[in-house]
Amino acid sequence: MTTQAKRVAIVTGGGSGIGLAIAEKFTQAGIETIIVGRDANKLKNAKEKLGEHCYPMTCDLSDLKSIPSFIDDVIKKFGQIDILVNNAGINMKKEFQDVTDEDFQKVITTNLTAVFAISREVVKQMLTQKSGSIINISSMAAQYGLPKVIAYSASKTAIDGMTRAMAVELSPKGIRVNAIAPGFIITEMTDKALNSDPERKAKVFNRTPMGYMGQTSDIGDAALFLAGDAAKYITGVVLPVDGGNSIGF
Ligand code: NDP
Numbered sequence: 001m002t003t004q005a006k007r008v009a010i011v012t013g014g015g016s017g018i019g020l021a022i023a024e025k026f027t028q029a030g031i032e033t034i035i036v037g038r039d040a041n042k043l044k045n046a047k048e049k050l051g052e053h054c055y056p057m058t059c060d061l062s063d064l065k066s067i068p069s070f071i072d073d074v075i076k077k078f079g080q081i082d083i084l085v086n087n088a089g090i091n092m093k094k095e096f097q098d099v100t101d102e103d104f105q106k107v108i109t110t111n112l113t114a115v116f117a118i119s120r121e122v123v124k125q126m127l128t129q130k131s132g133s134i135i136n137i138s139s140m141a142a143q144y145g146l147p148k149v150i151a152y153s154a155s156k157t158a159i160d161g162m163t164r165a166m167a168v169e170l171s172p173k174g175i176r177v178n179a180i181a182p183g184f185i186i187t188e189m190t191d192k193a194l195n196s197d198p199e200r201k202a203k204v205f206n207r208t209p210m211g212y213m214g215q216t217s218d219i220g221d222a223a224l225f226l227a228g229d230a231a232k233y234i235t236g237v238v239l240p241v242d243g244g245n246s247i248g249f
Pocket residue numbers: 012013014015016017018019036037038039040042059060061062063086087088089090110137138139140181182183184185186187188189190
């Protein structure tokens with residue numbers, strides 16, 4: 001029996017929701033998985049659930065200056081980075097005219113600028129390895145217009161563009177870059193957003209051909225696929241995992 005070479009992944013926001021499900025699939029596949037978030041307790045609980053291949057590390061990614069030293073620490077501890085999943089994200093639901101510049105910037109910093117900054121630092125390492133897989137978590141908000149989430153929509157649409165631009169530049173150097181666009185997945189984030197807005201909830205179900213919301217594990221399965229050799233000829237795609245929501249009538 002051949003033993004599979006060691007693989008190291010970083011999953012930002014791996015302590016909860018979709019990130020936790022991705023980290024669970026990775027650890028089950030024997031990938032050494034670093035989960036990142038601001039809340040040490042949340043990460044500790046995730047570590048208890050995920051076991052020996054899970055390594056919690058706290059970092060506030062919106063503090064951009066802390067990212068290079070954070071990635072240096074990871075490289076010192078693990079020696080390599082093979083997979084980066086940019087999953088950490090925040091949302092803010094407000095009427096367009098009530099969104100302040102600070103509100104807008106806060107979402108952009110976490111959902112976009114931090115994704116750029118951590119990817120840049122990780123890519124420096126992946127270039128020395130001449131291989132790597134980066135997966136960005138996008139959203140339906142980049143597939144069509146969603147009201148009351150202006151900064152979130154701007155950030156996720158930029159993520160799709162950045163995914164393609166990174167893919168054309170980095171794929172010749174052995175680094176594949178893809179995105180997953182989750183449809184409506186059951187997490188705390190969507191619980192809050194939909195339960196307080198029955199009209200929005202009805203709309204979600206009406207335009208989802210499969211007729212039900214997704215599980216976080218559906219995104220975990222897609223991430224595990226895109227991270228590994230089964231997807232070795234796939235780069236630059238934005239893969240909807242959405243029960244057909246993005247093509248629904
Ligand atoms: P959660 O709120 O459960 O998870 C978000 C995670 O991001 C948390 O673990 C949080 O950890 C982490 N995070 C947030 N800000 C920071 C920060 N500044 N630094 C480090 N970590 C941070 O949400 P979901 O699981 O629902 O969302 C995950 C991703 O999926 C997001 O990018 C979201 O936009 C996207 N998505 C979700 C959909 C859904 O239906 N749920 C649909 C489409 C996209 P902590 O609090 O410890 O910092």
